[in-house]
Amino acid sequence: MDVVRMDLADTGSPEGLVSLILKHEPSLPLPVPIEELALQLEVEEIAELKTDGFEGGLITDTNRSRGIILVKKGVSEPRRRFTIGHELGHFLIANHVPDKDGHFLCSKADLRTLSAKEGDRRAKMEVEANRFSSLILMPxxxxxxxxxxxxxxxxxxxxxxxxxxxxxxxxxxxxxxxxxxxxxxxxxxxxxxxxxxxxxxxxxxxxxxxxxxxxxxxxxxxxxxxxxxxxxxxxxxxxxxxxxxxxxxxxxxxxxxxxxxxxxxxxxxxxxxxxxxxxxxxxxxxxxxxxxxxxxxxxx
Ligand SMILES: [Zn+2]
Known part of the structure; x- marks a missing residue:
């Protein structure tokens, strides 16, 4: 893979990010190698999530200078892939802000959120992360x-x-x-x-x-x-x-x-x-x- 995180700077939307990724990686195989792509885009590691009640998480900081994606153990491969895509979305979408401890923790409901009420910032981040995941897995x-x-x-x-x-x-x-x-x-x-x-x-x-x-x-x-x-x-x-x-x-x-x-x-x-x-x-x-x-x- 050739795409680097710098290529995606200044892009805020899931659509913009995915079209840039596809521009740099025109011949991504199917299924899209989402883990490899996450590591290529400076995610350090994909590890097991141990917090009960959540499907996925991202350990990062406000500047997103580092990122570790966490996925619940034992889920089906399609679900695991969707969760990784979702957390990669939180990592790459510039205005997604983690909680004060530098975490995103995403529940099953978060991974299904497709619309957000006006002003609900957290739900809006979930919607965008889901859109990113769908777009990158199903270009x-x-x-x-x-x-x-x-x-x-x-x-x-x-x-x-x-x-x-x-x-x-x-x-x-x-x-x-x-x-x-x-x-x-x-x-x-x-x-x-x-x-x-x-x-x-x-x-x-x-x-x-x-x-x-x-x-x-x-x-x-x-x-x-x-x-x-x-x-x-x-x-x-x-x-x-x-x-x-x-x-x-x-x-x-x-x-x-x-x-x-x-x-x-x-x-x-x-x-x-x-x-x-x-x-x-x-x-x-x-x-x-x-x-x-x-x-x-x-x-x-
Ligand atoms: Zn999320």
Missing amino acids: PPRLRDAFKRHPSPSLEHVFELAERFGVSKEAMARAYAAYHPEALAFVVVKDGKVGRVYHDGKRFPFVVANRGKPVPQGSLFYKKGLQIGIPSQIDSRLPDIWIDVSRDKRASTISEQVCLQQNGFALIMLWHESTEDEDENEDMTTRDRWRAQQERYRRD
Whole structure:
């Protein structure tokens, strides 16, 4: 690796930092070697975190003249990688201030914080560290390449990319919703209830599923015979199961794909398509087109 910490001086944002890193390291392998990158950028050591109740930490000082990244022992490799990326973010983002003892200590909730209220400085640092970690582990140019090679969205593809980029399925679903050219949303389900929902607010604005409420009736989630770990077929559903149709100015179809997971979890992909601009293939349903695309993908 050639990138040095000096190359990143004067850059404050996660986006700015990651694009500079990628500029200096245009051919980073996948999964991105995050530990090696941290050491290259002057992190002294990656050690075991022994403080209970936290996922990761960073020992540093106000000037960030040194840094030791701490990670909880025994976590899965994707989680460990995400935590290292997060702590590296605290280390590199210039205005992140450690507590008075020169520590950052980050909980599981911190590692999931995606938005912060105005004026909540600590939450804002967590949001930025998470954004840095996502961007460096799943560099958008590499994701776009993957979408170009395989344009039809599916949970199979999310899982395949999660493996290839060395991230959790959920982290990949989040990035997939943000960067895939199709309008997608991912719903994390736990014990039959709607949990976190990831979608691009501009392209997929009308998800109405409420957190903590049961998965809406009519969802493919209730289909009989689904097997853990095996994604269902993708299928069109009535749009009003998932979206506020009155706010959706375009006539649209919603397709859904479900994959049950271990421990009562499930992941649902929603695919929102406007039916107005379908000039070609007018007689094909979404499902038909999806099948045709999958066919093409298999042949490639
Ligand atoms: Zn943190």
